[in-house]
Amino acid sequence: xxxxxxxxxxxxxxxxxxxxxxxxxxxxxxxxxxxxxxxxxxxxxxxxxxxxxxxxxxxxxxxxxxxxxxxxxxxxxxxxxxxxxxxxxxxxxxxxxxxxxxxxxxxxxxxxxxxxxxxxxxxxxxxxxxxxxxxxxxxxxxxxxxxxxxxxxxxxxxxxxxxxxxxxxxxxxxxxxxxxxxxxxxxxxxxxxxxxxxxxxxxxxxxxxxxxxxxxxxxxxxxxxxxxxxxxxxxxxxxxxxxxxxxxxxxxxxxxxxxxxxxxxxxxxxxxxxxxxxxxxxxxxxxxxxxxxxxxxxxxxxxxxxxxxxxxxxxxxxxxxxxxxxxxxxxxxxxxxxxxxxxxxxxxxxxxxxxxxxxxxxxxxxxxxxxxxxxxxxxxxxxxxxxxxxxxxxxxxxxxxxxxxxxxxxxxxxxxxxxxxxxxxx
Amino acid sequence: xxxxxxxxxxxxxxxxxxxxxxxxxxxxxxxxxxxxxxxxxxxxxxxxxxxxxxxxxxxxxxxxxxxxxxxxxxxxxxxxxxxxxxxxxxxxxxxxxxxxxxxxxxxxxxxxxxxxxxxxxxxxxxxxxxxxxxxxxxxxxxxxxxxxxxxxxxxxxxxxxxxxxxxxxxxxxxxxxxxxxxxxxxxxxxxxxxxxxxxxxxxxxxxxxxxxxxxxxxxxxxxxxxxxxxxxxxxxxxxxxxxxxxxxxxxxxxxxxxx
Numbered sequence: 001x002x003x004x005x006x007x008x009x010x011x012x013x014x015x016x017x018x019x020x021x022x023x024x025x026x027x028x029x030x031x032x033x034x035x036x037x038x039x040x041x042x043x044x045x046x047x048x049x050x051x052x053x054x055x056x057x058x059x060x061x062x063x064x065x066x067x068x069x070x071x072x073x074x075x076x077x078x079x080x081x082x083x084x085x086x087x088x089x090x091x092x093x094x095x096x097x098x099x100x101x102x103x104x105x106x107x108x109x110x111x112x113x114x115x116x117x118x119x120x121x122x123x124x125x126x127x128x129x130x131x132x133x134x135x136x137x138x139x140x141x142x143x144x145x146x147x148x149x150x151x152x153x154x155x156x157x158x159x160x161x162x163x164x165x166x167x168x169x170x171x172x173x174x175x176x177x178x179x180x181x182x183x184x185x186x187x188x189x190x191x192x193x194x195x196x197x198x199x200x201x202x203x204x205x206x207x208x209x210x211x212x213x214x215x216x217x218x219x220x221x222x223x224x225x226x227x228x229x230x231x232x233x234x235x236x237x238x239x240x241x242x243x244x245x246x247x248x249x250x251x252x253x254x255x256x257x258x259x260x261x262x263x264x265x266x267x268x269x270x271x272x273x274x275x276x277x278x279x280x281x282x283x284x285x286x287x288x289x290x291x292x293x294x295x296x297x298x299x300x301x302x303x304x305x306x307x308x309x310x311x312x313x314x315x316x317x318x319x320x321x322x323x324x325x326x327x328x329x330x331x332x333x334x335x336x337x338x339x340x341x342x343x344x345x346x347x348x349x350x351x352x353x354x355x356x357x358x359x360x361x362x363x364x365x366x367x368x369x370x371x372x373x374x375x376x377x378x379x380x381x382x383x384x385x386x387x388x389x390x391x392x393x394x395x396x397x398x399x400x401x402x403x404x405x406x407x408x409x410x411x412x413x414x415x416x417x418x419x420x421x422x423x424x425x426x
Numbered sequence: 427x428x429x430x431x432x433x434x435x436x437x438x439x440x441x442x443x444x445x446x447x448x449x450x451x452x453x454x455x456x457x458x459x460x461x462x463x464x465x466x467x468x469x470x471x472x473x474x475x476x477x478x479x480x481x482x483x484x485x486x487x488x489x490x491x492x493x494x495x496x497x498x499x500x501x502x503x504x505x506x507x508x509x510x511x512x513x514x515x516x517x518x519x520x521x522x523x524x525x526x527x528x529x530x531x532x533x534x535x536x537x538x539x540x541x542x543x544x545x546x547x548x549x550x551x552x553x554x555x556x557x558x559x560x561x562x563x564x565x566x567x568x569x570x571x572x573x574x575x576x577x578x579x580x581x582x583x584x585x586x587x588x589x590x591x592x593x594x595x596x597x598x599x600x601x602x603x604x605x606x607x608x609x610x611x612x613x614x615x616x617x618x619x620x621x622x623x624x625x626x627x628x629x630x631x632x633x634x635x636x637x638x639x640x641x642x643x644x645x646x647x648x649x650x651x652x653x654x655x656x657x658x659x660x661x662x663x664x665x666x667x668x669x670x671x672x673x674x675x676x677x678x679x680x681x682x683x684x685x
Binding site: 334 | 499501502522525530542544553558
């Protein structure tokens, strides 16, 4: 061990610091339980940080994925004008007028030039997929059983990227959907007591009605309320949109940058673009609260390990006070003595944080392997702990641990540097 | 100046030229420990230690021997007066300057060997060189190895202090004090923890080094035989230093035994 530390000092440490590095390394390599204790304190701090950040950010990812996987990240629709009083309308009538605001009745809002809109949005950065769609409320009936359902008409290839159906199919297919075929939610299938291959009748508010073969049944595990999917052309025909659509859905690469893309779209096109983050602000707030908790736990862990290290190093300085005295009597300067103890802290930090990062990653990996049965029948088992391997956070936690350990060793190092050799050797 | 005066001056200069140079000098050195009660220890000491000298310092416990030694080695500072180490006034140096001065000019030997437990005998004796230069050369290593072999530690160079006897450790500490070829070595009861045989070995070793290299030794001792083997004996009494002859030392020792 001594030979290794000597060789390390000789070949890797500048001549200027060889004395300090030699003594520090020897202290650490012969420190036994004390060295193990300090290294363990740093490693434990890093393990906690790696585990907590992996778990919390993994959980956030899972929640975000659950929310955003099934929904478009951006929806482009015709802007619905806010009702205003007559006084607010420029050039409106003069004289007494009612200030009562009447909510306008829902009406069809057409995006006629949707191919152009799709083309424009597709050319923007951070856009993964764009899909024009029609959506509306219809009635699905089988015999005397009639149930209200949301209908989405879209090109299956594109819709599968926006709100994936195929991965959630319990039976049948979605891709290659024919104009007289429909894919319905498992809950609706259960309520209507139908299965793949059977036919259902779909009637819209415009009076259009047609019979469809159930090509597939899907479940996203989110309970009732799942939409029914038909082709774009069929949807347009059923909901009375002609060749127009009422929504253009967008899927992004970086979902947290949705607001910027939405703003760009609104600057380019006369439509309203709503990002998922603006649709669900509470969700973002809860994510931020979770992140804050993770950071707080990380800080407390590192501070706690920092205190532990400072305590052990102070004891070490006291134990070595006679040695410090003799080094000073031999001509060691206060600065050199301080560097010895700072290097000790640094050595502990490097070894401890590396060990912590390796063990923390291993724990995260092993915990990620634990599974629990799927909540929805037919789906794959889910991970019990939705941990996420985060190299950036592992690196950051290592750096933070190194920093906190070195800071923790400043006090003992200064104490050692200021020791009066006459006092300690008396 | 007449011819007679000139001849006297020339004669004095010739005598001065023959004397070894002064390595440590104190003028009016005073030391008081300040606290709830101020304790004066040294009251104006004028002293010169020359190269090649072996000086024994004797005196009762608490008389200020160690205090004097620490000040002579720039480990402690005087309350008043001047201390010159190789002509350098230590009061003009900051703590780094004092450390550099100690490194270059002074060697210490203590009652306990104070070798570093984590290092081998050879590494311990190389430590002052490492502190001073940041590294040791092959030449340093072979020089110190030869020195260890000379003092009978040739087969102990790779052993740590806990693997060696007290006498061996103290011999190692003597060699360590010589590492940077200092002008003066200050030994605070270097044989105090050793049996009489080991103590004599260590003393003979110091005396040998003193004669060979010309390094001055100032040794505090309670051993009367060792004190009388020194070139000069300084007695510290009532905060003052008196140079006494071997006979007077013998007489004082005998008196103290009778009382």
